[in-house]
Amino acid sequence: MRTTITTLALGAALALTAPLHAHDFHGSMGHCSFNTDYDVRISDAGIAFSRDDGEPTRVFMHDGSLRIDGKPVAVDAADAARLRSYEGSVRTLVPEVASIAREGLDIGFDALTTVATTFAEDGDARSHLIDRLNRSRTRAMAQLDAGIGSGVWTRQAMEDSFEGGIQDAVSELVGTVTAGAVKAALSGDQAKIAALEARADSLDQAIDKEVNARADRLGARAEMLCPKLRELDQLQRQFTFRLPDGSPLRLIGEDQDRGADKDKLATR
16 A cells, blocks of 8 residues: 555644544645655665565665665666765655654644543543543654654554554543533533533634644645655656666655646636
């Protein structure tokens, strides 16, 4: 399955906050969508690209040299320079994606904490929920830091960072909120119902003011990745060496469906 780079960079915020309220979460996903079939591992020795399906399976580059599926590839001086530039760009790009992902997680967990603070009536229940959210946040951040934060970009690791330990906390939080709403409705106590509605309105305002504003800023940061990804795409298009089957090496690619969708919107 292809990995959408800019989507994963912001995925945490979307995954965590979208179920919490009726509003659309309007953090920008940027105006580009680049995909890769490869997991990426960065080390002092070089950059390794690997995948389970498709050919080539393994690509390794360092300081202008290239190996494909374990075999050295002869490149001329111009391609060696392009490979050095490509490697340097990837080394710069991955930490930026990691930083955006960390901020996305923070936005999502802050939204969950806002919900817990707003709806948990009982002090002990509120403390329990917030403590659980804090532990989930710490665990998710540690997973992210151990993955892309340390130069290892894999789709599964990114998803694990976003989802690991979160679903239970979300389920418990939603259960608490739902239980309170159902109890108020069944009691027929108009004062309780009005108080619950006031909390919901307060939550909407807090989400709109804090979460969506931060998401918009984060979206702007993610959009700044677009020209850097296009530079990588341009570099690989300029490679003159070819794979054993005669095809060019393509490590990333722009989502053509996304581009077509934008063209359709532009003509409306």
